[in-house]
Amino acid sequence: MSSLEILDLKTHFPTPDGIVRAVDTITLSIRARETFGLVGETGCGKTVLGLTIMRLLPPTATVEGKVMCAGRNLLEVNEAEMRKVRGEEIAMILQNPTTSLNPVMRVGAQIAEAIQLHQGLNKRDAKEKAIEMLDAVKIPSPSGRANEYPHEFSGGMKQRVMIAMGLACDPSLIIADEPTKGLDVTIKAQIIELIKKVTEKKAMLLITHDLGVARELCDRIALMYAGELVEYATLREIFEDPLHPYTRGFLGSLPDRGLVPIPGMTPSLIDLPEGCRFHPRCEYATDVCRQKHPEMIEVEGGHFVRCFHARS
Amino acid sequence: MKRHDKHNSRVMGAVARVRESRSAMLGLTIIVLLVLMAIFAPHLSPNDPTDVRLGDRLISPFTESKYPLGTDHLGRCVLSRLLYGARISLAVGITVVGISTVIGVTLGVVSGYYGGISDSVIMRFVDATLSLPSIFLAVVIAGMLGRGLASVMIALVAIEWTSYARVTRGSVLSLKEKEFVESARSLGARDSYIMARHILPNIIAPVIVVATIGMAYVILAAAALSFLGFGAQPPTPEWGAMLNAGRVYMRTAPYLTILPGFAIMLLVIAFNLLGDGLRDILDPRRVVVE
């Protein structure tokens, strides 16, 4: 059973310079209790995909396709229902907890607010639940810390608070966008352990540029390049048998895999190359890659790749 | 690489964005029109603005074609006086803002870049000035210097430069921490070079915004001082002075106060609109979606 199904999703932004194709015909499904990693580099559109699912995009964006969740298309439900979906069914853990928390509101009250809003608890019960949540994310002396302000928390502790907020209403799906960005290595390891534990029984879409983090947490991984998915498969297949040249290049450029860079740079989402979007940087590119845009094909059970030469 | 050619310079981008901002565009249009009126005042005026004709006293506007906007208590043509008055208001504004900018930016850069004692001295002075009601201060200074436009301008410069110094210092303080300034230092460049090549070009934007809104304030303050009798002396056709002279005839000839009052308001609003628009346009945080 899938917890979220995305079908031919397109998110475009019309600008004076042209259309920004941030998300271009993406299809994927996230199974219940699975952690699905969406991996890509800066500007590939991965964050926009998360915001599209939550319907948190600026009004200039045009969205096509379907986002199916619990039998209905989230792109078609009304705003009132969408507000219920956010937090209760799907929660988002954002990067940069420092700006995501209200600096003049006590931490406990911020968590309680979400609980009150969705579960209709009274103030005292909501506060109690908030303290419970802080305890669940391993914040020491939670009842005392609930009365503190965000600036009294360190970066790692703030991220724990964000996770507590995300989990507060017991959503079935969590979208985590770079949840460990900017954290020190030892703190990052702590947060990853925590995420692993609290999302054990939940579905999660992990958006990240860090394959290391993805490897720690994910069951399946999709690689995104220039607005579209180029490969997706299980964790093991991506690491041991990557098929798309971009996936191989991405892995090869990691410091512990030899630091072999991919030549050139990511194209602008306004000015995408003809044919395969990766061909200007691809060493295997042939005429067909320059002329035709490859479709996603299933190479083996569940291993999809967008490349003409994947089988050869 | 197509998109790079479209905006090959920041300036062109800014000009294009002024067109997009409706309020900035409206303000700019009014200012340009008033400037043109001021420049061509001798050609546009139907009469000599200082010509006294006691036989034509207090003619209402739109009644005689010789005086489209009527005459004042000495029979002088109101339209001509308004046109010439635009010259004075704009000249006062430009002079005061220009001198204040030079003084304020220089002291602000020194204060922000070097810090220490010079910073304390300059900034305490600025704080002291800004803590007093500015129009009151201007009246005191202008009073000490005697009547006349020159003393009004000196008084206004004495107050106006402080806001430029403050804005400049703030921008310099944040720029000083930027890596490119540190890297210029580590390159062995002199302080004067760094200030001229790296600091100044990067503070122009906020200073332009302050200067535009400053224009509105200076024009209003100059008119107010003239209204109080400090600035332009009769028979100079200054809007504030006209307002003052018309005050006596408020019941019988209200247009003598309404017209110059409206002119002042129009110019002040125009500069405020442009300043607000520029603030949005030049805001570095405003990122063009790419």
Next chain:
Amino acid sequence: MLEVEGLTKYFLSGMIRKRRVKAVDDVSFRIEKGKTLGLVGESGCGKTTVGRLILRLIKPTGGRVLFDGIDLLSLKKRELRKIRPRMQMIFQDPDSSLDPRMKIGTSIAEPLKVHGTIPKYERSQKIRELIGTVGLNPEHINRYPYQLSGGQNQRVVLARILAMNPDLIIADEPTSSLDVSVQAQILNLMKDLQREFDHTYLFISHDLDVVRIMADQIAVMYLGKLVEIGETRDLFDSARHPYTQALLSAAIRPESGAEGRKRVLLKGETPSPIDVPVGCRFHTRCPRKGGRCVIEEPKLVEIGGGHRVACHFI
């Protein structure tokens, strides 16, 4: 080449009750010509301050910095300005390292202009040459920094630095704001340039995997102090300080994976540098802490082959 001895920097903090923040406390190391020292630590450990102190962008409270035998801290402002071109710094954020209002070509030409090393008519030739060395095209010369990507801007920074022909380059997290595929490009370029021009690098980073590739020697910093220093291989194969060990095991690597790996999870977080713990400053998080650690601060002791560790249990 570069010798740092007992480098110390205290900041004063607090509005009313001024308190001393020991940002850098008695740090000593040396780097041979053409070699790279990797300075590793988490945010707030003082590694960036060390770089700035060496260049004297900020003034140290104590210690000595010998650069080619010259004591940098005793130099007058003027002498310092003369020697500065020989030591350069690369910053983390390439976009703010370049003046946004200056064209790329002008930025690269700036050092040539300031020092007048090259006559004006030869400058544009030199710029083209430098641009080529760092792998950019001549068409970039007339662009502005905001028109280039982060990786390209970092190349511009490198070209600008090469124009000065420095001996020592201090790189402060030069790739941490870049994507991995671009990071690989820049790191490779830096290594190539080092081979070609015999640069000495102080490579400051939080990323052990990157440092492992770049550095000959690694120094680990915790709360303003060096806790361990040694040859890269020694440090990776036989780290002795519990903090180094924890850093190594905490590093999230795609290679190691989640399966069957023991991770030393450190408890808690780094204390504030205002309240440095008494005794060993790591004892609040140390899995191996003993009674002595709470009382006495361990000294950095040599255990052979230039490998030095500050821990009571070695």
